[in-house]
Amino acid sequence: MEIISLSYPLNEIELPYADKRISVAIGHFDGVHRGHQNVIREAVSFAKESNMLSAVLTFSPHPKEVLGQGEHYFRCLTPLTRKTELFAALGVDLVFVMRFDLRFAALSPEQFVSEVLLPLGVRHAAVGFDFTFGSRGMGNAEMLRELGGSELSVHIEQPLIESGTKVSSTYTRESLESGDLDMACKLLGRPYDVTGTVVHGDGRGRTIGFPTANLELHAPYVAPRLGVYAISAWIDGAAYDGVLNHGMKPTFNKTDVVPVMEAHLFDFDRDIYGKEMKVQFRHFIRPEQKFGSIKELIAQIAADSDKARSLLAKI
Numbered sequence: 284m285e286i287i288s289l290s291y292p293l294n295e296i297e298l299p300y301a302d303k304r305i306s307v308a309i310g311h312f313d314g315v316h317r318g319h320q321n322v323i324r325e326a327v328s329f330a331k332e333s334n335m336l337s338a339v340l341t342f343s344p345h346p347k348e349v350l351g352q353g354e355h356y357f358r359c360l361t362p363l364t365r366k367t368e369l370f371a372a373l374g375v376d377l378v379f380v381m382r383f384d385l386r387f388a389a390l391s392p393e394q395f396v397s398e399v400l401l402p403l404g405v406r407h408a409a410v411g412f413d414f415t416f417g418s419r420g421m422g423n424a425e426m427l428r429e430l431g432g433s434e435l436s437v438h439i440e441q442p443l444i445e446s447g448t449k450v451s452s453t454y455t456r457e458s459l460e461s462g463d464l465d466m467a468c469k470l471l472g473r474p475y476d477v478t479g480t481v482v483h484g485d486g487r488g489r490t491i492g493f494p495t496a497n498l499e500l501h502a503p504y505v506a507p508r509l510g511v512y513a514i515s516a517w518i519d520g521a522a523y524d525g526v527l528n529h530g531m532k533p534t535f536n537k538t539d540v541v542p543v544m545e546a547h548l549f550d551f552d553r554d555i556y557g558k559e560m561k562v563q564f565r566h567f568i569r570p571e572q573k574f575g576s577i578k579e580l581i582a583q584i585a586a587d588s589d590k591a592r593s594l595l596a597k598i
């Protein structure tokens with residue numbers, strides 16, 4: 284899979300595949316949830332059937348971030364690097380990453396089709412039912428179909444419903460934030476994961492018998508509910524099980540109030556400061572608590588670890 288960065292107006296150097304016919308899935312695809320996956324799969328299977336190249340056209344940064352429509356969107360489920368891994372797993376040939384700036388945002392729906400999609404070589408587009416495009420979101424999926432005419436066929440993916448609710452990035456964010464990890468995993472079609480670098484904490488973990496790798500996250504991820512989780516973690520390609528606290532360590536009355544993710548890995552004893560670690564959230568165990576003594580905290584962490592081990596062994 285090749286990743287191609289684009290900006291508007293397109294220049295020829297950016298268009299190595301303009302002489303090919305491309306079937307593209309268009310969207311921001313934060314989370315690459317099951318609804319997004321359906322859109323992308325349609326573009327990939329259409330490409331196969333029609334001897335086209337398959338592609339995803341996505342935008343960076345998030346349009347709402349550039350247009351200042353809500354801080355909510357600064358937090359992501361999947362940063363671009365994670366999205367591209369997921370696109371590759373769906374069999375996509377090319378990823379176009381369109382720089383979303385004010386100039387691009389000002390394009391009319393007509394210009395988006397005639398100055399971006401058609402010059403790129405796009406002959407088929409798959410979009411979600413609620414896709415909007417062009418200046419102030421004036422264009423929608425039906426309009427894309429009309430504007431494409433005979434040059435561009437358009438597939439409109441209907442909403443996917445899970446437990447009576449539409450699968451969406453917003454529903455996934457809300458499920459994570461409220462601690463409904465099982466629902467978030469159902470919507471994503473996989474466990475939620477974050478990646479960061481292991482950094483120094485207060486150096487207390489080891490002294491209480493539970494060293495914890497503190498994560499400095501690589502992106503402003505959606506924050507799962509504060510509390511304790513059973514996790515799987517990857518370091519240098521090797522997988523480990525463990526338990527993670529996402530919280531403020533109220534037992535120690537710390538003044539810095541930024542929640543931290545810290546993982547204690549089972550059957551593991553290595554210095555991993557500075558390493559990249561990916562964490563997959565597998566089960567929510569309990570909310571964070573303020574303990575009256577360190578002894579009580581230690582007993583609870585031991586119980587959390589036993590619980591995590593048994594939950595993880597079940598799968």
Ligand SMILES: Cc1cc2nc3c(=O)[nH]c(=O)nc-3n(C[C@H](O)[C@H](O)[C@H](O)COP(=O)(O)O)c2cc1C
Nearest residue numbers: 484485486487488495526528532533534571572587
């Ligand atoms: C499984 C687990 C559960 C935890 N639960 C709590 C908790 O409920 N309340 C709390 O104040 N700290 C909790 N902690 C955080 C510990 O206080 C923290 O790991 C310890 O202070 C070491 O911090 P350090 O790595 O910065 O040295 C938990 C840690 C782990 C690994």
Ligand SMILES: Nc1ncnc2c1ncn2[C@@H]1O[C@H](COP(=O)(O)OP(=O)(O)O)[C@@H](O)[C@H]1O
Nearest residue numbers: 483484485486488489494495548552553554555
């Ligand atoms: N089982 C383990 N789980 C997590 N980290 C471990 C483990 N064994 C050793 N370590 C190392 O110990 C460090 C955590 O020790 P800790 O005393 O909690 O210090 P800090 O406060 O700097 O995180 C980790 O960053 C890692 O390098």
